[in-house]
Amino acid sequence: MGVGCDSGVVLPDLSRHALDVAPLLVGCRLQAGPVTVRLVEVEAYEGGADPASHAYRGRTARNAVMFGPSGHLYVYLLHGSVCCNVVCGPEGVATAVLLRAGEVEAGQDLARERRLVRRASPLTDRDLARGPGNLCRALGITSADNGADLLGGGGLQLLPAERRPAAVGSGPRVNVSTAADRPWRFWDAASPSVSLFKRHPRAVTG
DNA sequence: CCGGTGATCCACT
DNA sequence: GTGGATCACCGGA
Numbered sequence: 182m183g184v185g186c187d188s189g190v191v192l193p194d195l196s197r198h199a200l201d202v203a204p205l206l207v208g209c210r211l212q213a214g215p216v217t218v219r220l221v222e223v224e225a226y227e228g229g230a231d232p233a234s235h236a237y238r239g240r241t242a243r244n245a246v247m248f249g250p251s252g253h254l255y256v257y258l259l260h261g262s263v264c265c266n267v268v269c270g271p272e273g274v275a276t277a278v279l280l281r282a283g284e285v286e287a288g289q290d291l292a293r294e295r296r297l298v299r300r301a302s303p304l305t306d307r308d309l310a311r312g313p314g315n316l317c318r319a320l321g322i323t324s325a326d327n328g329a330d331l332l333g334g335g336g337l338q339l340l341p342a343e344r345r346p347a348a349v350g351s352g353p354r355v356n357v358s359t360a361a362d363r364p365w366r367f368w369d370a371a372s373p374s375v376s377l378f379k380r381h382p383r384a385v386t387g
Numbered sequence: 388c389c390g391g392t393g394a395t396c397c398a399c400t
Numbered sequence: 401g402t403g404g405a406t407c408a409c410c411g412g413a
Contacts, residue, residue: 241395260391261409262392264409301411312409354408390411391409392409394406394407399403
């Protein structure tokens, strides 16, 4: 009965496509030094066939990490916030999973300190890592972490779930303007830290 | 709801 | 080289 016999204690095979990996990442944990977050909400982004993906129009300086080997972190800035993805798929295929929200399991004091910078209102435990930008801030992830190897024993580590969530929900991705009907968002149905669904104001299906 | 945010990309000089 | 549209967001009202 070694590690690996129980599907709840191994990481998913990240060299598969994001759509296969995403639901299995719900419940896994991301550790950044003293702060550990249990992932409760993710979204799959395919490469060439997904108009909502940063890689849809091919390789650029920004998205180069997405085309590299799986298990690395793709970090970018959006509207002044840092967001991060776990790169999936074989090398050369730009498919990745956006980490949208988590529950802070360890290092809550540090996470809270980071979140309260330039913020007036109080912050509940539920909201410490709720939302893609907030999750990165709680973990201290910056654009300097773009390309970091999550399986290489460095400061950032992806860890297996202790146990699988009882139920994983799925539905359309948040705030995407194209392919807005694809149910490629996955979340732990029991978690209060899952962010609220928001449809893009000019959403187009397809 | 609304405005700020900051990088990136492309169509044009 | 420059301008403007775009974007997988956040916070406060």
